[in-house]
Amino acid sequence: MKVLIIGGAGMVGRNLAGELVASGRLGDKPVTEMTLFDVAPAATQGSAAVKVTALTGDISDRATVDGLIAGRPDVIFHLAAIVSGEAEADFDKGYRINLDGTRNIFEAIRALGDYHPRVVYTSSIAVFGAPFPEAIGDDFITAPMTSYGAQKMIGELLLNDYSRRGIFDGVGIRLPTIVVRPGKPNKAASGFFSGIIREPLAGLEAVLPVDDDVRHWVASPAAATGFLVHAATMDTAPLGARRCLTMPGLAVTIAEMIAALAEVAGQDKVALIKREPDATIRGIVAGWPQNFDAARATEVGFTADASFQDIIRAHMRDMGQAG
Amino acid sequence: MKVLIIGGAGMVGRNLAGELVASGRLGDKPVTEMTLFDVAPAATQGSAAVKVTALTGDISDRATVDGLIAGRPDVIFHLAAIVSGEAEADFDKGYRINLDGTRNIFEAIRALGDYHPRVVYTSSIAVFGAPFPEAIGDDFITAPMTSYGAQKMIGELLLNDYSRRGIFDGVGIRLPTIVVRPGKPNKAASGFFSGIIREPLAGLEAVLPVDDDVRHWVASPAAATGFLVHAATMDTAPLGARRCLTMPGLAVTIAEMIAALAEVAGQDKVALIKREPDATIRGIVAGWPQNFDAARATEVGFTADASFQDIIRAHMRDMGQAG
Known part of the structure; x- marks a missing residue:
């Protein structure tokens, strides 16, 4: 075809x-x-x-x-x-x-x-x-x-x-929102959702501009x-x-993402996340939807990631990083 | 202005x-x-x-x-x-x-x-x-x-x-749907909602192609x-x-419309409504919404008609018909 x-x-x-x-x-x-x-x-x-x-x-x-x-x-x-x-x-x-x-x-x-x-x-x-x-x-x-x-x-x-x-x-x-996006950090307001996983896994510091209780809808x-x-x-x-x-995603909080990173890759990676609250980004993110019930998509066979841990592990495999 | x-x-x-x-x-x-x-x-x-x-x-x-x-x-x-x-x-x-x-x-x-x-x-x-x-x-x-x-x-x-x-x-x-539309019957599938009021008031027969329990959202x-x-x-x-x-309308059934016509203009007018079920029109009407909760419009000051009786009376005044 x-x-x-x-x-x-x-x-x-x-x-x-x-x-x-x-x-x-x-x-x-x-x-x-x-x-x-x-x-x-x-x-x-x-x-x-x-x-x-x-x-x-x-x-x-x-x-x-x-x-x-x-x-x-x-x-x-x-x-x-x-x-x-x-x-x-x-x-x-x-x-x-x-x-x-x-x-x-x-x-x-x-x-x-x-x-x-x-x-x-x-x-x-x-x-x-x-x-x-x-x-x-x-x-x-x-x-x-x-x-x-x-x-x-x-x-x-x-x-x-x-x-x-x-x-x-x-x-x-x-x-x-696609997480973990590969590549360099970008200027998108949502970029930090990938950054706080991708950069620490690569041994780099990452900035977290929002609070730990922010929830977001993500897929790998x-x-x-x-x-x-x-x-x-x-x-x-x-x-x-x-x-x-x-589409069925995972509704995960920043705190849950960080806990998953610690579980999969160790607490030393989490230490590379720097909390730098940014009022502008916090304002933008506050206007975004946080959670969905994607019942119809699930009924007709679309499949979500199993867990945020799995999303991290898949990214590490793609990058050739040890899990 | x-x-x-x-x-x-x-x-x-x-x-x-x-x-x-x-x-x-x-x-x-x-x-x-x-x-x-x-x-x-x-x-x-x-x-x-x-x-x-x-x-x-x-x-x-x-x-x-x-x-x-x-x-x-x-x-x-x-x-x-x-x-x-x-x-x-x-x-x-x-x-x-x-x-x-x-x-x-x-x-x-x-x-x-x-x-x-x-x-x-x-x-x-x-x-x-x-x-x-x-x-x-x-x-x-x-x-x-x-x-x-x-x-x-x-x-x-x-x-x-x-x-x-x-x-x-x-x-x-x-x-x-605007009811009662003045003028001649038209070919719109919704035309009978006006027709069953307008034609009898003018002494003419009107065709009702749907069942009496059909409900519709109307305004004058x-x-x-x-x-x-x-x-x-x-x-x-x-x-x-x-x-x-x-917009806030009235959710009225055909039966309620006919009862209002009888109340306002007499049972002899109702006798001019001829029931002629039409499968095509019934099918079209079955796909239409029947009822709304127009809460926001009401909150910001839009006003519905008081009753279907009032809608009929207003039409009769417009037409110079005795009520």
């Missing part, structure tokens, strides 16, 4: 592409061709079985998108987005990529008329906004408080409507890849008209 | 325009100029105090919209829409008017930079989709099951985001005008980031 990953050079796209090349399959079908599209060239290498093509461009250009869709991939992963901070800082760019770009993809599919692929779309828990219940269930209102969240939610509505009309067979997945990079693969291969009939689901 | 009504020739727009000319005020401010924009010319006449201009055009044309907004009205009522049945039948037209047209209005305002009017947007209970709870509260998920509902919900998300950013000061109101034409005026003049601070509200 032919697979197209739009946003194939980002962390989530890279992990997915690597998994598809390594396994050579998506569900029970062999993957023969994979196109990785992004603003920067994707580096994932193909194999004898899986031919990989990396293309660059801008999804807000309809002709570019028409060209991608003309290859009639069996499965399209649409992971491309201007992220939260940038969409808030640049109103035009956020709407151009996250709304117009998404619509270009959906319209390019519709324009072919007789082409009805599976479309997997990454949404975000940013579609929710305060005030929150103790745990956000599947029937809770989506009331985003950022432009990014509004754009992601508009994408969900379009995906539901195009799917209902049979134009394509869509599944939207709202990803938890491997769980995110699993969500995408399941979304691409699942039976969509049980979803009915509501095709976008909050 | 200057008022612009986009969709000024439709039933809701006509009623609003008539009220503003008659009272000469919007809240505590005199209305001096009113522009009525629609695809067909609005017939509402101005007065010595209120200068009325009727313009025709298409909101999917950005230059047309820029021209309307250039007059910098203090309050913009955006009531224009391709309705449910037509948006379902004509995918392109629905998205072009309901999504692109709405975005054109919001973007034309943003383009001026230093212009931040009150924008009142009519949304719909079509933003909700089955399965429903017994009463739909303000925190219930908006999961539309028609293209019209999806387009209206996208408009809500845009209105919330543009308002949050201070581009304009928006209020979205989800109107109940006068209540709808009241909602619009309140939305244009209210303090928006208590709305926070969620600026779109389900």
